[in-house]
Amino acid sequence: MEPFKNLLNPALVAEAGARLRRHAPRFDAEAFTAQACAGLEALEMKARALQICAALEATLPADFDAAAGLLEQSLAPPTAPGEISAAPGLHEGLRGWILWPVGEYIARRGQRQPERAMAALHALTQRFTAEFAIRPFIVQHPALAFATLQRWVADPSEHVRRLVSEGSRPRLPWGQRLHALVADPSPSLPLLRTLQDDPSAYVRRSVANHLNDIAKDHPGLVAAWLEAHLPGAPAPRRALLRHASRTLVKQGHAPTLQAWGLAPGFDGQARLRVSPAHVVLGGAVTIRLTLQSKAPQPQTLVVDYAVHHVKADGSLSPKVFKGWKLVLAPGETATLEKQHALKPVTTRRYHAGRHGLAVQVNGQAVASAHFHLQLPGG
CATH class of the missing domain: 1.25.40.290 (ARM repeat domains)
Known part of the structure; x- marks a missing residue:
């Protein structure tokens, strides 16, 4: 490049x-x-x-x-x-x-x-x-x-x-x-x-x-x-x-x-899986999120996710990415899936280590997971 x-x-x-x-x-x-x-x-x-x-x-x-x-x-x-x-x-x-x-x-x-x-x-x-x-x-x-x-x-x-x-x-x-x-x-x-x-x-x-x-x-x-x-x-x-x-x-x-007609938070259960557990820079992780509503009425949901990148000093720096928008009916279960690419970009320097990934619904965290990022040849 x-x-x-x-x-x-x-x-x-x-x-x-x-x-x-x-x-x-x-x-x-x-x-x-x-x-x-x-x-x-x-x-x-x-x-x-x-x-x-x-x-x-x-x-x-x-x-x-x-x-x-x-x-x-x-x-x-x-x-x-x-x-x-x-x-x-x-x-x-x-x-x-x-x-x-x-x-x-x-x-x-x-x-x-x-x-x-x-x-x-x-x-x-x-x-x-x-x-x-x-x-x-x-x-x-x-x-x-x-x-x-x-x-x-x-x-x-x-x-x-x-x-x-x-x-x-x-x-x-x-x-x-x-x-x-x-x-x-x-x-x-x-x-x-x-x-x-x-x-x-x-x-x-x-x-x-x-x-x-x-x-x-x-x-x-x-x-x-x-x-x-x-x-x-x-x-x-x-x-x-x-x-x-x-x-x-x-x-x-x-x-x-x-x-925007969005209720704060999410009334229900959330299950998150991020795979693979180890990924090399240049690859991607798959985010799989299951949401089950417990609300008696439909819920309009904006779902984002934050990747907590490892910095040079070992601390974590979150970056929020767009996910999904959906309406979940009472008692409904929805499974959402997408890939998140981990490719070199000019605006971010990646470091090896344990990265976090947290999902937030209408601005509130509902589930988290982690994965390990390896650098090529590392």
Whole structure:
């Protein structure tokens, strides 16, 4: 598997320098490429982006307006709806991952001209994403940033409308933590209220993730949001709100469960079997769960499971995965089965040892088991 960091590579940097010089013949493409590529292949992804950004700072015009204009002229046409970047290569202009360091440059050098910088991010996000670059402006120029985002909720480009939600997420992965919005998310709520019925699924999914971020710090606010916006909601909004509720459902948050017509817990017996007892990384375990209802009425059940992964220090770290949703009639017994793959991924490092697996129904644990994971050759 090709390392993710190689999306920012010397060939792409050289191509970007040539593209910039095409629009500004006096741009020193050689100096830019030399500085950006010095030791680049030894760096991880974010460090590569920051080094390329530093090379831009050293070689673009000192006047930010002129530099932003050159960057805008060098952009490829906007990407199609639902895409972040299109085909590899910069033959049509700057696009895709090379725009991560460009966004970082705008965030660093544009703070003294925030309106001009926000205009540049409006263009950039239609070729990649400006969700990381916009966050320093939200922190340092909140009034201007939110006034701009309020205008952008009606922008013709779904990439720009998505940026309104994604860029202002309090806990965006890889992004700067927006501590003021973690403490008080109210400035973003009018934006989300409009965008939750956006015609683009790409935008609506961002809104769902934004609300899920808020739920981690303000569960009551999201439960109240469900109470206000779930009754009579059209199917796309219901799907959005269900995705936004996922953390609270997994936690067994009673008001959220009630909003979805789910009773807290499970009235019945649960039996869990995980096999095989020993598995080598790259294989899978089979989860077999039997639920027997003791309730006098039907039960609507959301069944998830948590794998408790062994960490390097021997402690366990749980990760919750989606399981099943079903309605269990009074006295009914249901057997549920699925495979859980244990394959190497870039976001998790596996360690050998005794892993736990716990099943939870409507957010409450009902059964647990374990299996031993072995590493290849171990």
